[in-house]
Amino acid sequence: QKEVEQDPGPLSVPEGAIVSLNCTYSNSAFQYFMWYRQYSRKGPELLMYTYSSGNKEDGRFTAQVDKSSKYISLFIRDSQPSDSATYLCAIHRQDTGRRALTFGSGTRLQVQP
Amino acid sequence: DSGVTQTPKHLITATGQRVTLRCSPRSGDLSVYWYQQSLDQGLQFLIQYYNGEERAKGNILERFSAQQFPDLHSELNLSSLELGDSALYFCASSVEADPYLNYGYTFGSGTRLTVV
Numbered sequence: 480q481k482e483v484e485q486d487p488g489p490l491s492v493p494e495g496a497i498v499s500l501n502c503t504y505s506n507s508a509f510q511y512f513m514w515y516r517q518y519s520r521k522g523p524e525l526l527m528y529t530y531s532s533g534n535k536e537d538g539r540f541t542a543q544v545d546k547s548s549k550y551i552s553l554f555i556r557d558s559q560p561s562d563s564a565t566y567l568c569a570i571h572r573q574d575t576g577r578r579a580l581t582f583g584s585g586t587r588l589q590v591q592p
Numbered sequence: 593d594s595g596v597t598q599t600p601k602h603l604i605t606a607t608g609q610r611v612t613l614r615c616s617p618r619s620g621d622l623s624v625y626w627y628q629q630s631l632d633q634g635l636q637f638l639i640q641y642y643n644g645e646e647r648a649k650g651n652i653l654e655r656f657s658a659q660q661f662p663d664l665h666s667e668l669n670l671s672s673l674e675l676g677d678s679a680l681y682f683c684a685s686s687v688e689a690d691p692y693l694n695y696g697y698t699f700g701s702g703t704r705l706t707v708v
Contacts, residue, residue, distance in 0.1 A: 513696045515696070515699075520701075520702075520704075521701055521702075522594060522596070522682055522684075522699030522700050522701045522702050523635070523682075523699050524594070524698075524699065525696040525697075525698070528696055567634075567635065569696070571690075579625055579637040579640055579648055579650060580637070580696070580697070581637070582627075582634060582635040583634070584633075584634035585634060585635075
């Protein structure tokens, strides 16, 4: 079983829709949660960072963490064609030797104009 | 521009060959991470250096090695290349050794390696 599971999509939505992207993780030791956006042929860029259960909002983006269910979500409101990209969740824990982020496989999102 | 510079952007080479990928971290960042991204495996962590010393190892093959130099740039060496090594190789950097202290880290644009 992978440590982080993410539906690869693709997910196609019309412009203006609310998008929900999700990841599940297997180990409750994970404490820090991030969402990255990756455009085609580019490196991932950090969108959201959170370390507690609950919601964190930044403009049109809301990150949600439910540690009891080991479930994280990213919501995009009023989606735009420019949001078309692959979205990767990333998690981290402070175990000895565990110094790097673990990424989900990414969900490809297409927002249709 | 993220501030993390990777060269070359594209590399095509034959099986059995050896290549070197180069990464210059963002100014002030001491930690460098290497990731491999392929279609079927996603982003896989290879290795991390912090201020010149190896800090953590992930799924890095024995045919692969890396180092970080005194000026903090890093090189990833891939040898005895196989078709399956074709992938995007990303470098990322951060100030601190642990990602949670940095609110994640910053990626470069990657090197696309094609082994033929």
